[in-house]
Amino acid sequence: MSISLHPDTPQARTGPSAAAAGVVPGEAAGRGIRTRLFTKYVALFVAVVAIALLANGLFEVFFYYREHKAALIRVQHEQAEAAAAKIGQFVKEIESQLGWTTQLPWSAGSIEQRRFDAQRLLRQVPAITELAQVDATGRERLRVSRLAMDAIDSGIDLSADPKFTEAVAHKVYYGPVYFRRESEPYMTLALAGARKDAGVSIAEVNLKLIWDVVSQIKVGEHGHAYVVGPEGRLIAHPDISLVLRNTDMSGLAQVRAAQAAGSTLSDTLPEARNIQGQQVLTASAPIEPLHWTMFVELPVEEAYATLHAALERLALVLLAASIFAVLAGIFLARRMVGPIQALRSGAERIGGGDFSQRISIKTGDELEGLADQFNDMGGRLQESYADLENKVEQRTAELRESLEQQTATAEILASISGSMHDTKPVFDAIVRNLLRMFDTRFAVVQTVHDGTVEMPAADGQPGFERLTERYPRALADDTVGGLAILSKRTVQFQPILGNPSAPSSTREFARDFGFNSVLFTPMLLREQVIGAIGVARVEAVAFDEKQIALIASFANQAVIAIENTRLLNELRMRTQELSRSLDDLRAAQDRLIQTEKLASLGQLTAGIAHEIKNPLNFINNFSAVSTELIDELNETLQSVSFEGKNKEEVDELTGMLKSNLEKVVQHGKRADSIVRNMLLHSRAGSGEHRPSDINAVVEESLNLAYHGARAERPAFNVTLEREFDPGAGMVDVYPQEIARVLLNLISNGFYAAAKRKESATDGFEPTLNAATKNLGDKVEIRIRDNGTGIPPEVRAKLFNPFFTTKPAGEGTGLGLSMSHDIVVKQHGGTIDVNTEPGVFTEFIITLPRKMAAGDTPGGKS
The missing domain is CATH 3.30.450.40 (GAF domain)
Incomplete structure (x- = not known):
């Protein structure tokens, strides 16, 4: 781009000789003037600004230092007084809580009420560790303590003790601070009642709890507050270990100065060293009427940190101002040639495509006119490109909106694909x-x-x-x-x-x-x-058609997710039903195998055979409807849209279901054949083993057995005793199997107690005791009855299969044998019996807290 100057301009009149030299004469003259004016303007402006800022800064630092020091003195003393008031309020609250224990006069029947009030006071006021109540004659009538045994009517004479005399004389007595076991600070607080016959309440207050108050007092960021007694002993400090070590603070200069001045330091903030040897500023205030002193300390570095920061800011301001003065001087000096530089810069920007650039020159000569021409040209070019940019921006916005919609749709579809079992x-x-x-x-x-x-x-x-x-x-x-x-x-x-x-x-x-x-x-x-x-x-802005359509598409995707989840859950439920049926079939097969081994034992009753017949009936019924289940499953799967691997997994699942159903039919026929030819003796597992509260299992079994016994014999009554160890806790067991064992043992205990009751003539009362005990990695259960007991010859055969002492028709003799298998083989525990004929019988069960990996509901082979 070339710029044609008007012939009337001074540059046009300089002639060809100047052009041949490559330098415009006006520019050469400007350079000569600039060399002289530039140095003069910069030096003068820098000198004026620097002198003014330096003078202002020195005055500001001087007054700021005085104001900061005065503020420190005021804040430190206010913090000390506020902290002292908090401690005083803490003691006053204890005094007010103690006051209501001295309202009633002493009487023969008031001792229990006073003891109840004293115990309630100890619960409400944790700082009080011991409360003694003395009657009007100075005799101790009641003492309640957290640290010792309570005493009633000890009769200790306190009539000459200052705790009693000072409290009677002045209504309240604040005792000196003493350290129990040379570590914990205590004080005695005695309060006399308003009535002469109300006596005096004497409380021993643990001052260690003042730590809660002191630790909440914030002094700056690293400062803290602490309380010192009249003898210079530390009573409260945020570091509780210093208090428990009975630290002597009298060696600190600020403590000695405050005690000499009546617990209050002068208005100046003396610099001293604290107990850790750190340089601090200290202020103090008395805590009345306890004659204690509250100190607040603030590290010197933190106290004067703001002053140092102000000095640093001032130095930065001076430096910045000096730099600014230099730059401003340069700027003013360059104003001499600024218009020409502005024209050149504007031409370069417009040539580079920056059509928003405008040149502002207010010189009133040809340079201003030339700047106006550049501005007009830039405006026309900007208008030409503005239309193009608007079209590009509009198209870009449309593409961005479409991309956002596609991204959102893709994210939702990915959620549908990755979470087919959950719509959340x-x-x-x-x-x-x-x-x-x-x-x-x-x-x-x-x-x-x-x-x-x-x-x-x-x-x-x-x-x-x-x-x-x-x-x-x-x-x-x-x-x-x-x-x-x-x-x-x-x-x-x-x-x-x-x-x-x-x-x-x-x-x-x-x-x-x-x-x-x-x-x-x-x-x-x-x-x-x-x-x-x-x-x-x-805002009250309507949603346009595109937005409504996008929300509608989201709704359709949500419907797809809901329907897919419903269908898959239905498929999973039916698969689980089939799996449970197969599990029942396997369990029935296991029981049938055990039946073959016990076929020669004729003592099994028809009831045991009926136990295996029920699941066999279910298997046969299930095989009859298996075809309908498969058809319904196929119809459900046809209505679900699957892609890729999901389709393969569903087809594989369908094939597995068909194969398993065929096995159900085969095993059902085999089971029917075996049941028709032999008696059945088996025991199925009860669900999955899981951590169970053993106390709850024993309690539930106890209640079930008790109500069952009462239902059979309404006139029979037995006393139940429970001794549950809270530490017994959770045990990894088959809870239904353990409940079966407990029901068997408890029912036998009721039976034995009932037999002894029938023959007793001396007012015998049947009792059954259930107890648990924590043995670390094991837990112990004891079931004890005071029934007929077990003879030695019977005890040796007690856990043998089919052995029973009950009359014919009342038992199969398998209860204790099955209990032994459940406890020992299935859970890896032990079961034993301790008995004395005619006195008691006690079954003792021990169970490991964690079952071995090989334990199964069916027991160990």
Whole structure:
């Protein structure tokens, strides 16, 4: 770009000789003037600014130092007095709590009430460790202590003790500070009653609790407060170890000075060293009427930190001002040639494409006219490019909006694909993208079940949680969400405030939570509404068609997630039912194998055979409907859209189900054949082993056995005794199996007690005791009855299968044998019996807290 100068300009009249030399004469003259004026203007401006700032800074530092020191003196003394007042208030509160124990006169029947009041006082005032109450004659009538045994009517004569005499004379007595066991500080506080016959209450106060008060007193950032007694002993300090070591502070100069001046230092802040040897500024105040002294200390470095910072700021200001003066001088000097430099710079910027550049020269000559021409040219060029930029920006905004929508849709689809068993991640992704894309006050996903509205996902600006708590759970048309669900269409209102057509509840929410436009879109599944998605804005701005369509697409994706989750959960439930059936079949097969081993034992009753017949009937029935289950599963899977690996996994699961159902039919036929030809003796496991509260298992078994015994014999009554160890806690067991063992042992105990009751003539009372005990890595259970006991010859056979002492028809003889197998083989524990014929029988069970890895419900082989 070339610039043509007007022929009347001085540069045009200089002639070709100047042009041939490559230098404009006017520019050469400007350079000569600039050399002289530049130095003069810079030096003069720097000198004026530097002298003014230096003088102002010195005066400011001088007065700031005086004001800062005065403020330090005032603040330190105010902190000391405030801290002393807190300590005094602490003691006064203890005194006021102690006061109500001296209101009643002494009488023969008031001792228990006074003891109750004293114990309540010790609970309410942790600082009081001992309370003694003395009657009007000076005799100790009651003493309640945290550290010693309580004493009633000890009769100790305290009539000449200062605790009693001073309290009677002055109504209150503050004893000197003493250290119990040379570590913990204590003081005696005695208070006389308002009535002469009310006596005196004497409390021993543990001053260690003043640490809570002192540690909360903040003195600057690194300062602290502490309390010293009249003898210079440390009473309270944020470092409690110093107090417990009975630290002597009388060697500190500030402590000696304060005690000499009546607990108050002078208005100057003396610099001294604290107990750690650190240089500090100290102030003190008396704590009346205790004759203690409160000290506050602040490290010298922290106290004068602001002053040092002010000096550093002043130095920085002076340096910055000097730099500014130099720059300003340079700027003023360059004003001589500024217009020409501005024209050159403007031409370069316009040539570089910066059409917003404007040259402002107010010289009133040709240079100003030339600047105006440059500005006009730049304006025309800027207008030409502005239209192009607007079009580019508009297209870019459209592309950005489309990209955001695609990104949000992709994120939601990824959530659907990655969380097919749970809709919560999908709903959270929808809410998160609504907030990000629409800048809303809040966004929610609602679901409807039997007329009840739930909010599985909601998020928004602070305060929206209260809206979700207040939102009505019953489906109704007094909210925009309910209106959208009931009408099965998208509903929006703007504005809401002052709009009588908006639902009443929504108007109330808009007023309370600060939004003025809202939109809800229903979620439809085969023309049935299952929920809605809603967003709200602070401004009363309508949602355009693109935004409504995007929210509707989010609603469709949420419906897909819900339907997929429902179908997969249904598939999982049916798979679990089939798995449980297969487990029952395997258990039945195991019992059948055991039956083959015991087929020669004829003592088993028909009831035991019936136990295995029930699951076999279920297996046969299940095989009859297996074809219908497979067909229903296939129909369900056909309605679900799967992609890639998910489709392969579902097909593999379907094939496995078909194969397992065929095995169910085969094993069922084999089980029927075995049951028809032999008796059955087996015992199935009871569920999964898990950590269980052993005390709760024993208690439940005790109650079940007791109520069962009462149901069989209403006239029979037995006394139950429980001795449960709280430390027994959780044990890894098969709880139903252990309950079966306990029910067996408890029922035997009731039977033995009942037999002895029938033959007793001396007022015998049957008793059964259940106890637990923590043995570390094991737990012990004892079941003891005072029944007939067990003879030695019977005890040796007690755990043999089919051995029983009951009359024929009343038992199979398998109860104790099964109990032995459950405890020993299945759980790896022990079971033993301790008995004395005609006196008692006690079964002792020990169980490990953690079962071995090989233990199974069926026991160990």
